[in-house]
Amino acid sequence: MKKILLIIFFSINIILAQTVLWQDNMNGNNSIAGLQARGWIVLNVDGGGSTNAFYQGQPTVFSAFEGPDSGYVAANYLGANNQGLIDQWLISPSLQILAGDTLFFYARRQSTSFSDSINILISDNAGTTTNDFTSLGRFLLSSSWNYFTLSFGSSGTRRFAVEYYMADSSRANFIGLDYFRVLRWSVSLNKTFTFGDITQPSNYRMIGIPGDNNFLISDILTGDQNKDWNVYFDNGEASNYLIQYDGTSTFNIKPGRGFWVLSKNSITYSKTINAVPIQVDNTYSIPLHNGWNIISNPFEKDVSWSDVQQNNGLGSNDVIWSWNGSWSKPSTFSTYSGFYFYNTNNLTSLKIPYPASSSTGKISEQTAYNLNPNSNLKISLVQNGKEVSESFVNFDSKASNSLDSEDYFAPPGDFDEARINLYNQNLPTSYKQLFVESRSAINNGQSFDLHYKNITGENITLKVNGIENFPGDEVYLLDKTLNQFYNLMQQSTFLINPSIKKRNYSLLIGTAEYINSLKTDLMPHEFSLYQNYPNPFNPTTTIRYQVPMKSHVNITIYDILGNEVKTLVNKEEQPGSYEVEFNGQNISSGVYFYRITSGSFTQTKKMLLLK
Numbered sequence: 001m002k003k004i005l006l007i008i009f010f011s012i013n014i015i016l017a018q019t020v021l022w023q024d025n026m027n028g029n030n031s032i033a034g035l036q037a038r039g040w041i042v043l044n045v046d047g048g049g050s051t052n053a054f055y056q057g058q059p060t061v062f063s064a065f066e067g068p069d070s071g072y073v074a075a076n077y078l079g080a081n082n083q084g085l086i087d088q089w090l091i092s093p094s095l096q097i098l099a100g101d102t103l104f105f106y107a108r109r110q111s112t113s114f115s116d117s118i119n120i121l122i123s124d125n126a127g128t129t130t131n132d133f134t135s136l137g138r139f140l141l142s143s144s145w146n147y148f149t150l151s152f153g154s155s156g157t158r159r160f161a162v163e164y165y166m167a168d169s170s171r172a173n174f175i176g177l178d179y180f181r182v183l184r185w186s187v188s189l190n191k192t193f194t195f196g197d198i199t200q201p202s203n204y205r206m207i208g209i210p211g212d213n214n215f216l217i218s219d220i221l222t223g224d225q226n227k228d229w230n231v232y233f234d235n236g237e238a239s240n241y242l243i244q245y246d247g248t249s250t251f252n253i254k255p256g257r258g259f260w261v262l263s264k265n266s267i268t269y270s271k272t273i274n275a276v277p278i279q280v281d282n283t284y285s286i287p288l289h290n291g292w293n294i295i296s297n298p299f300e301k302d303v304s305w306s307d308v309q310q311n312n313g314l315g316s317n318d319v320i321w322s323w324n325g326s327w328s329k330p331s332t333f334s335t336y337s338g339f340y341f342y343n344t345n346n347l348t349s350l351k352i353p354y355p356a357s358s359s360t361g362k363i364s365e366q367t368a369y370n371l372n373p374n375s376n377l378k379i380s381l382v383q384n385g386k387e388v389s390e391s392f393v394n395f396d397s398k399a400s401n402s403l404d405s406e407d408y409f410a411p412p413g414d415f416d417e418a419r420i421n422l423y424n425q426n427l428p429t430s431y432k433q434l435f436v437e438s439r440s441a442i443n444n445g446q447s448f449d450l451h452y453k454n455i456t457g458e459n460i461t462l463k464v465n466g467i468e469n470f471p472g473d474e475v476y477l478l479d480k481t482l483n484q485f486y487n488l489m490q491q492s493t494f495l496i497n498p499s500i501k502k503r504n505y506s507l508l509i510g511t512a513e514y515i516n517s518l519k520t521d522l523m524p525h526e527f528s529l530y531q532n533y534p535n536p537f538n539p540t541t542t543i544r545y546q547v548p549m550k551s552h553v554n555i556t557i558y559d560i561l562g563n564e565v566k567t568l569v570n571k572e573e574q575p576g577s578y579e580v581e582f583n584g585q586n587i588s589s590g591v592y593f594y595r596i597t598s599g600s601f602t603q604t605k606k607m608l609l610l611k
Helices: 032-037 305-312 512-522
Strands: 008-024 041-043 072-079 086-091 095-097 102-109 115-122 134-140 145-153 158-167 173-194 203-205 229-234 241-245 261-265 268-276 284-287 291-296 320-323 338-343 349-353 374-382 388-396 417-425 433-439 446-455 460-465 474-480 484-488 495-496 503-508 540-547 549-558 564-573 574-582 590-598 601-609
Touching: 008 095, 032 041, 032 102, 072 086, 086 495, 095 173, 102 158, 102 417, 115 145, 134 564, 158 173, 203 291, 203 320, 203 338, 261 495, 305 512, 374 417, 374 503, 433 446, 446 512, 460 474, 474 512, 484 512, 484 574, 540 549, 564 590
Parallel strands: 388 417, 388 433
Antiparallel strands: 008 173, 041 086, 072 173, 086 158, 095 158, 102 145, 102 173, 115 134, 115 158, 173 268, 203 261, 229 241, 229 261, 284 349, 291 338, 320 338, 374 388, 374 460, 417 433, 417 446, 446 503, 460 495, 474 484, 474 503, 540 574, 549 564, 549 590, 590 601
């Protein structure tokens, strides 16, 4: 097979241009008069508290209370009356804004004992009474400073408001605010992708573009579809899920959306665009459908995937998968890449938290899985000294024999040239392929189905590691095509011929009685000669046969005139199933026959060589 050198060139230039439209660092005179002089409006709605609703300063008893930007303004309650929840408002100055402009500010509560909270509101008519405002959400404050954001949904003269609910009605208490900013920001992007040979399926890449985009992906592609480029969208269905580019809005580049892309020519995107609007909880939500989604980071900064998991209540096995000719499980939701994400919880959207700072350095890969360190097996494929695919069988008392948090789905393998994955037909989901399959116990025995693929045209090695973890059990690999058993205690590495492009195996582990019962059930009961595959063929094909008893077996190839072409098998075989490869490279196209003889048994089949 011809060796292909794959070169992928990435040129990335990201500039976050922030225009500060308005800012109040709360470092000046933040008395009521000082706030009003700068355009703030203070409302003491319920009349609670024995001092002004807002003030600047650090009471002696709270002298350690400091704002992130040196100063702060506090909503205050000082009283001993049982007045219930304290409701106070701070309304911003009138602001001229555009849709998508974003408010940032910090807030915290003083007390760790009470559930103090804030309500963020907006007025579309720049009104100054409580009736003019619409709530965007109420949020419980932490006893540490946290920053909040909201995006204005429309342009015009606007005000925002922060409404305080102080739950402490028995002693002095306050809530702090600091560092208000309204920003207008854009992202200047300049990225180029260059791919290798477009005849190689492994050269497909999942890509997405950050920012508030909405345009057909074909706008950044050159040449002709199918000849020079191709694009697929994954709709998450159980079958026929890859949708080829058809010019519809499904193929619009949008925030959070990713595609499979392959292009002969370089792909360049260079533009200054608006950043996506961040919501009051500091997130942007990207839409999801059921099943597999190709998602992308909507921000110009990398995001920690653990932060995404935490914001959405995801499990540790709700991971993202990255493709670069083989699969990896990154810990960083990086920009410009597409990632496979399986929507286990059938969410309609995924909240992506805006990161406080950009990540730097090499993006790390997650290597930890929910594996019992002394009770797992690793099945891998190795080609030219490099591991190209892997899967894990695991036993843990916390696991069930159905889908649970100990299992990991394997991403779809449409563009894998070499792949090994587990397959569990009994899963309650429509998707059945697993990267890690965990079960609670071996008991008498367990069987794990494996799907193998190799379309590279080269030899590949299948390896099973971790056999030493199961000294009291029998561990076998079963070739389900040949019903052939391999004792992994004796041999755990297998060189597989490139003519075997797909094959189903089972990994068996259990007692000797369990393994022997399977051998008995699968033992052939009669001689059989199967149709060769592929047929027609050029120049190689595989002939499969089975032998029910210890016998001398002969398999010979004949031409259409009955002349002997080649003897493929002439030896004594033990009971079992076998296959042999025939190479017709040195003979002419035409019809040929192959015949098996063993004792009184004879059977002949026809095959066609087309060159």
